[in-house]
Every structure is written in C-alpha cells, then in structure tokens.
Amino acid sequence: MKCQKCHNAATLHITEILGEDQIEELHLCEACAHNHLYEPQQKATGIKTASSGHGEEVDEAGLLNRQCEVCGLKFVDFRNTGRLGCPHDYQEFRDELTPLLENIHGEARHCGKTPRRLPHNKQMQSELIQLRKQLLQAVNKEAYEEAARIRDRIRQLEEG
C-alpha cells in the first residue's frame, strides 16, 4: 500500500477517532506519519473550531493540504510558488483556479487554437496519466518486468 501523502510505501496505519461515529483511517510512510503525529492536529482542532462557527478556517486548512493524486502537489505548494505541478492540477483544483484565472485573464474559458487530434488526444491524455501512475507504482514495488511492459505501452501510445 502506498502512503496517502507521498509516493513511498505506507508502513504505519493509523485509526483516528474524530467524533462519536467518525473515524479516519490513515496509511502513511514513516516520514509522513511523523509529520502527521507531531504536527498540530488540524483535523481535530478543525472540528472543534467548526462547531464553534469558524467553518472557513477548516476549509482553508483542508484546501491547503489537498493533494493532486497524480503529481502529489498540495494546494499550499501552489500558493507558495505560483506554479502548478502537472496538467491534472487544473482538474484537481478547478474550483479554486477558476476565480484566479478570471482575475488574471478576465475570462476562464479557452477560446483559441485546439490540437487537431483532439478526440484522440483526450482519450490518450487520461490513459497516459494512468499508465504513468502505474509505472511509478511498479517501480516502487520493484516490479521491473511490469514496469517495462507499461513503459512499452507508453512508448507505443506516444508514437501515435
């Protein structure tokens, strides 16, 4: 199993009791577990502040720590650097980016050139992203034969 916060293997499995019926399961690698356990408990304190009517803060903390499943970028990373991590981030953080784009450009919808191979492109983009993810997992598992197979498939797709 992979760590939920990075791409390392999960070695620690934490069950958090948040409220009466709420539990949260976390699967983390050692480094992330360390951070999680020693960081101020945003989730737990969040719940407290939420009940005392500071809903926005919780959303804020939740948003900043939300992570793109493809590249691992957290929204807070984008806040700090102004750079996104991968094409998928535009989907992952769509709701947050839209007002920002309106601010920068006055519009948030593309109107201009479109790749000629668009339908082909759309299908391929998602397949390629999936394959890249699988490749990374295979490498992490040290399943090199599988990794080689995935890599060949990626090459094949890229060759068009």
Next chain:
Amino acid sequence: MNLDSLTHTSGEWLRGTGPESDIVISSRIRLARNLAAFPFTNRASTGQKAEIEALLRERIAKLELEPKLSYLSIPALSSLDRQLLVERQLISRELAAADGPRGVALTPQETISLMVNEEDHLRLQVMRSGYSLEEAWHEIDRVDDLLEQRVTYAFSEEFGYLTACPTNVGTGMRASVMLHLPALEYTKQIEKVFRALQKINLAVRGLYGEGSRASGHFYQISNQVTLGKSETGILNEIQSVIPQIITYERQARMSWLRDNRQGLQDKIARAYGTLCSATMMTSEETMDLLSAVRLGINLHLIEAITIPTVNELFIYTQPAHLQKLKGASLDGEERNAARASYLRQRLREAGAHPN
C-alpha cells in the same frame, strides 16, 4: 552547430530589415506547451526531465522543416556560450540558469528556437526582423501543428493548453514587438504611452524581458492575457496599438528636429564621437550612445555608419559576445577596455568605407 559561428552574424532580430524597421526592431511570438503524461518541469525528477528531453529531441529531429533544427544540450555548454544564447534572445535567462537535462533546438538563421524543459516542457519561439507579427504567427502555428502530430500536448477544452503557471494557460501565447523609442523617451512622453498600454492589458518590458531595464531605449510590448482570447484576437489587440506608437515616435522625432535641430545634431555627434574615441566603455553607456547614433542615422543626421552595423554593435558589445570575439574571458574592467577598443576599430572601418 558551432556556436562560434554565431559571432559572425547579428542574428535575425538585429538584421535591421523588415517593415517599419527604423522603429520596430523585431517581432516575436512564443507558445508554451507541455506533454500530457509528465509532471511540469518544476515537479519532474531528473530522470523524468531526461525522458522528456529525449522524447522531444527525437520528435523535433523528425520535423519536416527546412532547414533542419540543430539541438544544443544546455548542460553541455560553457557558461559563456549559454550567456551568448541569452544575449541573442535564443534562450531565456531561466533556461540558462536552470538545473537538469534541458536544451534548445535552433535554425541556422535563428528565426526558430524551441526550448526544452524551461518552465514548460516546450517553449516555441519564432522571431522576425521588423514589424512582422502575422508572418511570425503563421510560422509558429505551422511548427506547432507539425509537433502536435508527434506528441500529445496537455490540453483541456475548458482551459486550453495547460501550463505550469496559470498566467500562460489558454493559448500559451506571448506575442511581442520590440521598439526603439528614443524620441518618446527624451521628450518624456513614454510614461504616457505605457499607462495607456497598461490600461488595455499590454505589458512593457526592457530589452531582455521580465525585470530587465529598458537600455538603449528598446522596449518590448506584449500581451498579458492568454486565456479567453483567440490567437488572432490577441494579435489584433497588439496590432491595433503598434502603428499608433510608431506614429507618436515619428512625430516626436520630427518635432524635436523642428524645435531643436542643432541640439539634436550635437547630441548625436557627441555620441558618435565618444564611441569613436573613448578607451573605457560600459555596456550601459554603449547602448545609450548607440541608440542616439541609430536615431541619427534614421533622421539622416549622420552618414558615416549604417543601421545593420549599429545593430551588430549592439549585440557584439554585450559581455559574452565580446569575450567570444576576443577569445578570452575578461573581467569587468578588461571588458570595458575591450569594448571601447572594439567600437573604435569597427567605427574606423565603417567610416573608411561608408555605404
């Protein structure tokens, strides 16, 4: 490609030809593109960057373009050669200074440059001498189409071409025109022009792009908005103001000539005189003086030298070019002496054989 050959030519953007070339130095368009299957450069591992570079390099080599592009790996270049490419505007300062596998593919005439692993995986650039945005657009559009047949670009119907920085998303296009505006600057009308441009979302930058000072009275005017407008829409916006700025600059030149011909003539003659005889010359001063001389040539106030020669001097007196010409690395003081001696020699030659 042997970079030393670059020091025998002045490159496309300083050729000094093309429409309105008394005021418009060059027209340039760049497109930002990324591969769908990889993280953006800032989040890619060294291994991934190497993979991106290998893939793009191979696809670029297969492009049906005549003449063929040559690929240069940036880490394999000396820092002097990198600086040379920056001075010629073939690569960005960012690409020169970045880490990891990266490179640039160039045509021999320096009209096309494709940067690999800049902030985006691919930055296409087409440059033309003079005022030729349309021509530059047709060329870059064609190169982009050819590449798109061979790679899968990151694209969404909603946001267009996806880029690492949201300020480039959509068309990924930055179109810019470099203008020489000495008269507007001397007559202090330039600020007014800039304020008007900012109101319509056009950016004004110095010679070497973002954050650089406008030395030699060169200004780049470019679009800021990349999303929600088509490529032609963006070009139309820029093209709707450039002729006006050209007219203002010409008017400012003419009224200066009318009101104070002698003062202007003196200024130009002094600039030329200093360039011909000084023994220490900084890059900044050289730019300012050459700018005055360039104005003088356009106003027929000076005959001893031509525009292509002045343009060449603008680029050859930059630090990396100068060191390439001298074949030695020079520190600041040595450079100033070498620059002055180079200028004296070139101007003596030009004066002996005026065209």
